Amino acid sequence: MDPESARRSAAVVGMATLPIGAAILLAPDRVGRALMLGDHPVALRVIGAADLALVPGLLAGRRRLPWMAARAGLNVAIAAYCLHLARREGNLGPKVVVPALAIATAADVRTIQALRRTAVGT
Numbered sequence: 001m002d003p004e005s006a007r008r009s010a011a012v013v014g015m016a017t018l019p020i021g022a023a024i025l026l027a028p029d030r031v032g033r034a035l036m037l038g039d040h041p042v043a044l045r046v047i048g049a050a051d052l053a054l055v056p057g058l059l060a061g062r063r064r065l066p067w068m069a070a071r072a073g074l075n076v077a078i079a080a081y082c083l084h085l086a087r088r089e090g091n092l093g094p095k096v097v098v099p100a101l102a103i104a105t106a107a108d109v110r111t112i113q114a115l116r117r118t119a120v121g122t
Contacts, residue, residue: 006114010068013108014058021051036093038085050074065115072108075101
C-alpha cells in the first residue's frame with residue numbers, strides 16, 4: 001500500500017466510524033437490540049463516545065498512525081467486552097461481533113503497517 005492509499009484507508013475507517021459511533025452513542029438501546037447485545041446502554045454509549053473521539057484524527061490528523069493504532073486497540077477492547085457478555089449472558093450478538101471486529105482489526109493492522117513504513121521512509 002502506498003502512502004496516499006494508507007492515508008485514504010485511515011480516512012475510510014474514520015468515515016465508517018463516524019456513523020457507527022454516533023448511532024451507538026445516540027441510540028444505544030436500538031443498537032443493542034439490533035446487534036443482540038442485550039441491555040447495556042451505558043457501556044454502549046461509552047463505546048460510541050470512544051469511536052467518535054477517534055474520528056477527527058482518522059479523517060484529518062496530520063499523523064494518522066496513532067489514530068489507527070488507537071482504533072485497532074479499541075476494537076480489541078470492544079471484542080473483549082463482547083466476549084465477556086457472551087460468557088456472562090450467552091447472547092448470540094457478541095459472538096457475531098467478535099469475529100467482525102477481528103476482521104476489521106486485521107484490516108486496521110494492514111493500514112497501520114503501511115502508515116508505519118511511510119513514517120520511517122521505507
